[in-house]
Amino acid sequence: MKTAVLAFSAALFAPGAYSWGLVGHATVGYVAQHYLDGAAKILTSHLLDGVPLANVASWADSFRYTDAGAFSAHLHYIDAHDQVPNKCGVKLERDCPPEGCIVTAIANYWIEVLTGRPxxxxxxxxxxxxxxxxxxxxxxxxxHFLGDITQPLHTENLDVGGNTITVTWGGNDAASKTNLHAVWDTKIVETLAGGSTLAAADTLSKSIITDIESGIYKDQKESWTSCGSIKRGTGCPKAWAQDANQFVCTNVLVDGADAVRGQDVSGAYYEKNVPIARQQLAKGGYRLGLWLNAIAKAEQKKC
Incomplete structure (x- = not known):
């Protein structure tokens, strides 16, 4: 999704479309809200006038299509120029351009075009x-960005992050036609959640939180934040991008793009990959909660 294809990407990501989808980002927000400590609850409630994180989680996707937010479009992803499906990997010096990417956006070092200063x-x-x-x-x-970076195709360059891999969902007619990026953004998650609303995301988040606390993610969650602290610059975001990118080779495009191109991916493909999508949402929410706690702790130290 480099400059040469920005116009094409803009056409694909029409206003109103969301990375991870409304449900995915809201799920991350709901999970994160559960893990906020007292200081983070106070800080986020103050800045958002009491609006929950889930309700603002997709804001950045709408903002990018405004004149004021156009500068941020390239910050939603990193284009790994790897060798799918044989070798996946993110290299910051190779894959993140000078104007920035999602790794540097989360690490918080990028150029604000309105002022020209870091x-x-x-x-x-x-x-x-x-x-x-x-x-x-x-x-x-x-x-928003801590949600985006867990979606595997937000860390991949091949076929514009899967946007040019045409597939179908639930049939083979024109109405069923979509692309693989959209499948991961919305189709898989909405099917998992059983709807496309905040209520569906809330229900999904509750089951994810249960699994983080006492279920299948209980023994995994510590490793999700083992990269370090917010003071490590690109350390954690790069590790998170690398973590998501590995699934491009092991799951998303395990046999390459041609193996799924033109196929209906609502059946066996969905069943194989829905556990990965759910796990990635869990990671995003848990990391976001702890990240905001760290930010709020820094706020307290100012006092």
Missing amino acids: VTQTSRILDDKLSKEERANALKFVV
Whole structure:
């Protein structure tokens, strides 16, 4: 999704379309909300006027299509120029352009085009010199990007992150035609959640939280945040991108793009990959909660 294909990408990501979908991002938000400590609850509630994280989790996808938000379009992904399906991997120096990518956006080092100066989103959340709206927007970026980076095709360059891999969902007629990126963004998650609403996301998040607390994710969750702290710059975001990218080779395109191109992926493909999508949503929500706790802790140290 480099400059040469930005126009094409913009056509594919029409206004109103969402990475991970409304349900996916809201699920991440609901899970994160559960793990906020007292300080983070106070900070996020203040900046968002009491609006839950789930309700603002897709804001960045709409904002990118406004004149004010156009600068942020390339911050939703990183294009791994790897060798799918034989070898997957993210290399920051190779895959993240000077203008930034999702790894540097989460690490908070990118250029704000309106001022031409380096800024950090985390710093902007905590910057009392900024307006409340500016700080709230920085928070909403962080909420969104920690969801985006768990979607495997947001970490892959091949076929514009799967956007040019035409597939069908639930049939072989024109109405069923979609692309693999959209399948991962919306079809898999909405089918898993049983709907396309915030209520469906809330229900899904509750089952995920149960699994984090006492189920299949209980013994995994510690490894999800083992990369370190927010002070490590690109350390954690790069590790998270690498984690998501591995699934491009092991699951998303295990036999290459041609193996799924033109196929109905609502059956066996869905059944194989829905556990991965659910796990990635769990990772995003759990990481986001702890990330916001760390930001709020930094806020307290200012006092």
